[in-house]
Amino acid sequence: MLRLALIGITGRMGRVVAELAAAAPDIELVAGLVSPSRDLAEASRLLPRTVRLTHDLSELVSGVDVVIDFSRPEVTADAALAAADSGVAFVSGTTGLRESEFAAIRQAATSIPVVHATNFSxxxxxxxxxxxxxxxxxxxxxxxxxxxxxxxxxxxxxxxxxxxxxxxxxxxxxxxxxxxxxxxxxxxxxxxxxxxxxxxxxxxxxxxxxxxxxxxxxxxxxxxAQSRRAYAAGALEAARRLVGRPPGLYQFTDLLFEV
Ligand SMILES: NC(=O)c1ccc[n+]([C@@H]2O[C@H](COP(=O)([O-])OP(=O)(O)OC[C@H]3O[C@@H](n4cnc5c(N)ncnc54)[C@H](OP(=O)(O)O)[C@@H]3O)[C@@H](O)[C@H]2O)c1
Structure with missing residues (x-):
């Protein structure tokens, strides 16, 4: 069972990833990051009780195998480094990243497997x-x-x-x-x-x-895309294929099409 933490869990993409993860027999959504402006109790009403919600990145990544991130560029950079500190694989679909945020992703990829794709369909x-x-x-x-x-x-x-x-x-x-x-x-x-x-x-x-x-x-x-499920399903597939690999920055297309 793949233990998943989700960043952007209350967002348009995050909610669809959570829905598909709940239906996947090989994935357990265990934790979600909630933005500082949102109350944890309010967020928990949107999600299954079993999901541990937190405002804290280091708490988010503890005890999970992989993080999926659909959020904001500044969150992505900090999250990639937090995942690296805990040795957790990192999948990010957040777009609009600036060079400093890409640099954080490259730095994380020196110690964990990472995939960033602007489109996971x-x-x-x-x-x-x-x-x-x-x-x-x-x-x-x-x-x-x-x-x-x-x-x-x-x-x-x-x-x-x-x-x-x-x-x-x-x-x-x-x-x-x-x-x-x-x-x-x-x-x-x-x-x-x-x-x-x-x-x-x-x-x-x-x-x-x-x-x-x-x-x-x-x-x-x-x-x-007819539905956000096209992206969410691809991100979950990327997570399955990323966990257990050596550190490095992987391309979604390579993970998908390798024999
Ligand atoms: N790669 C792909 O296939 C793909 C596909 C679709 C979208 N995207 C990209 O994915 C990203 C998210 O898209 P979306 O449509 O889901 O956006 P959205 O609905 O605005 O969701 C953004 C999420 O990020 C959270 N967030 C914002 N600031 C935060 C902070 N400081 N700490 C923790 N969480 C924070 C938001 O929390 P609140 O709800 O509390 O504001 C929300 O859950 C965008 O960059 C979009 O372009 C990528």
């Missing part, structure tokens, strides 16, 4: 496998990334849009510069540009389109 993992191949063939075609999310999303562009854009840039020999949205000054496409466009509207869970176009034709590849 299987469909996006497959997309990330094929994008370099497409981008390498269509080097002369224009490329733009478009994403749509619900109105409450805190970061823009999405982590997944950036991951896709970086995958295209890495696959192309020539230098690529990112343009965030288009407006006065960036209306006309310059050579080597890759435009990234974010839309925030309604309850859209997450939709990403990669557009490749020449003067004569075009290709659009779109992934969309």
């Amino acid at each position: 299987i469909g996006t993992a497959v997309l990330l496998r094929i994008v370099p191949e497409v981008a390498r063939v269509l080097t002369r075609w224009d490329c733009e990334v478009m994403e749509r999310h619900h109105r409450q999303k805190r970061d823009a562009p999405s982590g997944t849009a950036l991951t896709l854009a970086r995958a295209v840039a890495a696959a192309r020999a020539a230098n690529t510069s990112f343009v965030y949205g288009r407006g006065p000054g960036t209306a006309t496409r310059q050579p080597g540009e890759l435009g990234i466009h974010a839309i925030r509207a309604g309850g859209e869970i997450g939709r990403h389109t990669l557009l490749f176009a020449s003067d004569e034709e075009g290709i659009e590849i779109t992934h969309w």
Whole structure:
């Protein structure tokens, strides 16, 4: 049985991870981190009684095998280091991380196994496998990334849009510069540009389109999530595949597709 601690347990993603963990025969959700602004008793009304709720990271990670984190970047950095102090595997899906927060994740990965992914859906993992191949063939075609999310999303562009854009840039020999949205000054496409466009509207869970176009034709590849379960199931699968591995920073796609 995998003993799980959850960060962001009261959030949109955390609640779905908790629901799927409760239904999984091989996972036991034992602890959850509650934000300082929220009362523990109030949070406990949302969750099964068996889950130990705390405001304290070192208490959260004690006696568990793995932590799953869907929260805020500043929480993720501290949580990664707390997991490392306790020798607990760390799975994070939090997006919008700055360089200092990535540095904390890399530091943690020197002593524990860690996976950070901007998108834990299987469909996006497959997309990330094929994008370099497409981008390498269509080097002369224009490329733009478009994403749509619900109105409450805190970061823009999405982590997944950036991951896709970086995958295209890495696959192309020539230098690529990112343009965030288009407006006065960036209306006309310059050579080597890759435009990234974010839309925030309604309850859209997450939709990403990669557009490749020449003067004569075009290709659009779109992934969309029908439910947050797509991400939650992937994060739980990442946890199963991560625990017991040597320290290191693992890619979700590698964990998923290895034989
Ligand atoms: N990788 C993926 O597949 C994937 C998929 C979807 C979303 N995401 C990312 O996951 C993150 C969470 O998304 P969401 O939609 O679930 O957001 P959300 O509903 O706002 O949930 C955020 C959670 O973090 C908690 N939190 C905030 N500050 C905290 C603190 N100082 N200490 C402890 N907990 C704190 C919140 O607690 P309160 O409820 O008390 O505020 C809440 O439980 C975002 O970065 C989002 O982009 C990733």
